[in-house]
Amino acid sequence: MTTIQASAHLPLVPIRADEPIDTVEKLYSHLYLAAKLELSTIPLYLYAGYSIKTQNASQWAPGPGAFRLIKSIVIEEMLHLSLARNLIIAIGYGDSVPFCDPLFVPAYPGDMLNRIPKLQLRLAPLTRELVRDVFMEFELPAKADAAPESEEYHTIGQFYQAIHDGFGNLCGAGKANPWGDPDRTRELFKSNRPDLQYVSAYWNQGGGGEPQLVHDLRSALTAINTIVEQGEGMNPDLQKVPLRPEAPQPGQFEEPHYQKFQRIARGWEPIGEVYPVPENPRVEDYPAGPVRDLGLLCNAAYTYVLRLLDEVYSSSWEDVDGGRTSRRYGLERKFIAAMQGLLFGVVNQLVRVPIDKGTYKGCHAAPTFEFYDGFPEGEPMTDHLRELCDKVVPHFPGLGGDNSVLWLIGKMPPLTLARPYA
Template sequence: MTTLASSGLPFAVKPLAPVRANEPIQDYETLVNHLHQAAQVEMSTIPMYLFAAYSIQTKGHNQWQPGISAFRTIVAIAIEEMLHLCLVRNLLVALGAGDRITFNDPQFIPGYPSKMLHRVPDLELHLQACSPDLMKNVFMPLELPAAQDAPPQPDRYQTLGQFYQAIEDGLIRVDAAEGKNLWKYAEDSIPWQYQRAYWNRDGGGEPILITDLPSALEALKVVVEQGEGVDPAKATVPIDPVNPTPGLDELSHYARFKRIEQGIEPIGTVRNIVTDPKVGDFEEPVAGLARLFNASYCYTLAMLDELYNLPATFTAETPSPRYHVERTFVSAMSGLLYPIADLLMQTPTGRPHPNPDAPPPCAAPTFEFYDFPSEIRKVGAHHTRKEHLIHLCNQAITDFPRLGGDNSVHWLITKMPDIDHLPSQPPAARPRS
């Protein structure tokens, strides 16, 4: 029986099979393949949305202050996309396919610019400063609602709602064919599913434990209702799509991006930054700061991966290592990624602008995969990944002293769990055909 440990993850994932165009999902392997690619689509939105939010200047203002603003809106949507990512992975774990997916993987982390997976017409995704044009030409088409009675589309879909409808239809079809055998690992997988989220209050939905077809359909409903494929006749969706309460609604992702595009939710001052940056675009020491961001980004994803290897057991006698990872993962989103990105976006790239009359642009986070040196992954080696992250931060502090001090980036890194020393106990997985 294959487990996460025996498969050699995170760098030995079975390659994905191509999606068969215009063929409905009728078997387990095709279903799992579609779910993996649905997770990739969700993942592709998160760096893009965070980049746009980070590009909005917030110094001198409280970005969490109550009231409408593009910054708060986009961050809230990114957090909901993180929930969608975890719901899709929960479903894979329940199906005994948790060993098929790793977030901190060079094959999973998206690059930019890139085309949205399987979509027609083509939609190119960018890491780009926030603007009404970005909302209109990228974010709104990405979250475009499906037309009423639109057919399911397992490949070359026009909207994400149609792609998810194809997954839902396939899930029902495979469940009818396999019955209880499809869910034979689901009950035992509950401790390894993502159960408790500390999402900010601007976002809706919550993790769902998946044990059978009804709970799986509930999870997919949350994903679709919040943004991908909501009925175009409705501008609002329930904050809790599974248990809707009259009066407790929120705008869909599409509707929220439209409000930003129309100026209803003001963007404010946007930084002069590069588009689709790469670490190789920068001179030192800016390149070192960008590497620190990428290492922090990948360590955050690795912590999220580790949640799925740590059972959710809570006893007074045995404190749960998962609880520490859960809380620190969320802290890293605001306490690591945002401060480093903010510093990058205030620092010139170190290279001249092609147009000498134009103001030189500042750097920006690149959201690239950072490959921690392989020898540090072994417990007992000279450096763990956490120690390497501290080393990168120490190097950057020389030129960027704001990284140090009380309640700083450096301070938070030292408080993070050392995931190389956590006692992983991955669940069993369904044997591959």
């Protein structure tokens, strides 16, 4: 068992739209907010995607296509989250951004970070209006001549352009040396821990791009451009982006996120039937008993996944036991299993459960994506997950048995959680 102290993040430096990024502290502050921004998209899109009724549906029926499209965007948002953290590690702040922290986990409804005009993000069943008014506004491309901004910006592309320029400023890039002054570049990346960055790509099937090892100005800008070109701030006149932005190949293209969502908003990709899940649910408002207990298990699984991701980023991929076993590789594989089997296994059960009383009467339950604060301090999180699962299995037998959520919990690393978080 290992423990990560989830209160290590450093104070953020106030950022202004009219000031360039000219210190490492300002760059870190922007990257921290970039990582928070990327995480905020994942529950947002997953909630809408999992509201689609895909159980026992033909692959040709309305719905599965929209679900696959949203899933591809979520996978790429996970890539963007890993790229943002790689950038943070590269400038020496790797220990300062715990994902498993109630201050880092987004809450809904909530305003999109640093956006003018304000855009409220909300968990809601998938509709064309939600996609048009929220998702497409979130992914709104920057105009080709838009000036970079930071604290007050109109698109994510402008925000990332400020980060792009900040790396160039700190590395001393210019016409004579577009990839930076060697001495200043070494200074910026002097505390880099490449062995802690996420560079594996096997988890990324279904989405474009690959993780990027960041170690100099060129690789940092490649990581930023991957995020931007896949849909966050792309020029609206360009309809396609390379499947691998870091290594474009002729004929290998995909639509950016804005264009993918546009397919749903315009009805080109039919949504089909959706579960009547509530908007911005809270687990405490679910009826006491099996439904609320299942919601608590879902939040605990979500929190565990974030904790496991922190563990991945605190483990070196150079640490190989006897030349045979890599703990880091094992953690990465367990992370994918936790996302696809543990968390989504509970979500799939939740959305099929009707609520017959209380605040959400007439709706189906759904994941609330709240930080779960019920793990006993210093004890294996998997022990508590098993207790929560044992409690609901009699009511939801699909969570037990071979290759089930309960079975998978027993295969997960017995991590612990430290308090206080902040």
